[in-house]
Amino acid sequence: MGLLGILLGLGLLVWFAYRGWSVLLLAPLSALIASFLSGEPLLANWTQTFMGSAASFVGQFFPLFLLGALFGKLMEDSGSVSSIADFMTEKLGAQRAILAVVLAGAIVTYGGVSLFVALFVLAPMAEALFRVADIPRRLMPPAIALGTFTFTMMALPGTPAIQNAIPMPFFGTTPFAAPGLGIIxxxxxxxxxxxWLAGAEARARLAGEGFGDGAAGVNAHLDDPLLRERATTAREFxxxxxxxxxxxxxxxSIILAALPLVLVIVVNLLMSFVVLPSLDFSFLAEERWGGVPFAAVSGVWSVAVALIVAILATLALNWRRLPKLRETMDAGANASVLPIFSVASLVGFGAVVAALPAFELVRDWVLSIEGGPLVSLAVATNILAALTGSASGGLTIALDALGPTFLARAGELGIDPALLHRVAVMSAGTLDSLPHSxxxxxxxxxxxxxxxxSYLDIVMVAIVGAIVALVAVIALGSVVGSF
Structure with a gap:
């Protein structure tokens, strides 16, 4: 009955979340169902296990959700994201419309702009370019997905994306874990x-397919409450x-627009390898600071400081372009609240499931997968990200439940924790792009x-390409280690 409870709770969570029900309600309810069928105490699982794990996630990562959403909103309202999009349009033009959209998305998301902020700016840019180039509208989503969902979120070293920060407290790593493998x-x-997109464009031209008409223009459904509930479990805005x-x-200008993005990467790099390692943080071992090792907080601190510097730079460079600064900053701060509590609720559900006796069967199955801890970590994270439709939620559930076990097994085999970090992040960013995401x-x-x-093309650029890259990283890492 315990395993049935886990499957039923998870099934209800996925089924109703896809239909727009709030995860804030679904996650504790699903956790209670799993607990009830396992014969475990309900209220204790809710207030102690569920809320304890959810609160821990909020305590660790709310600064990054808050700063990331605020930075994204400031970049949008200052016109900086649009300026970068315009620059790419001007330099590459309609002749290379797909490349322009992909690179514009990659630049802003790698620089720390929240995914959803980027989407709402890139969609009009893509529509204008694709219309002039007479490229089918259906190729707009995969082009944007390639630049925003994939390598800048989970592979490029130093990316400030929240999923790249999540493994750091578990493995004691930095945002630049396994940089060489990440670049490959x-x-x-x-x-x-x-x-793939070049081939899709060529096939469309041979078939005489042009831009066509959409049922609705870009950004036409932003007031859909179902869209909001689904979106807030997926990203941090x-x-x-x-x-x-x-x-x-x-x-x-393009220089002023891009400078805060550059600062995010440069400051993150300096904090990770120069500033923080040179300081004495032995006081963290004291009980008043939680007795945590420095490695458990250094990565989050590096990203947080980088985002703070970028926010200050954006304000200084665009003061006159932000006449309603209070409204902008309020919107950015408010944009972080529902996403973090939605993801924290998923994490709480995962903690309850992991604490149930029947979860030992799941753990044993995952650890028995052939190929060692890298493969089993990839499979577990992929499955959970796919089921929840959330890279950050699936990744945190996997690491909460199995992170210490994977780290211990990796230590026995001489596997660098940085390699675990990169495999985990990449695994979270593959099957999280299923239709219910x-x-x-x-x-x-x-x-x-x-x-x-559009979904077939999204699958090819955001799932198949990511899986090919993940397999390459696991294969290379298994042979030559982390680099």
Missing amino acids: ASAIMLGFGLW DPAEIAHGHVSTDRP GAVVTLLAVCGATPKQ
């Missing part, structure tokens, strides 16, 4: 995706706050496309 994986994903604030019509649903909505029109 990024090249594979980008190359495979561009190859609440789409409802996009409409708040005030977007400047006076856009900064909030990010996919949002992307299709803002582009005015349907799953029937």
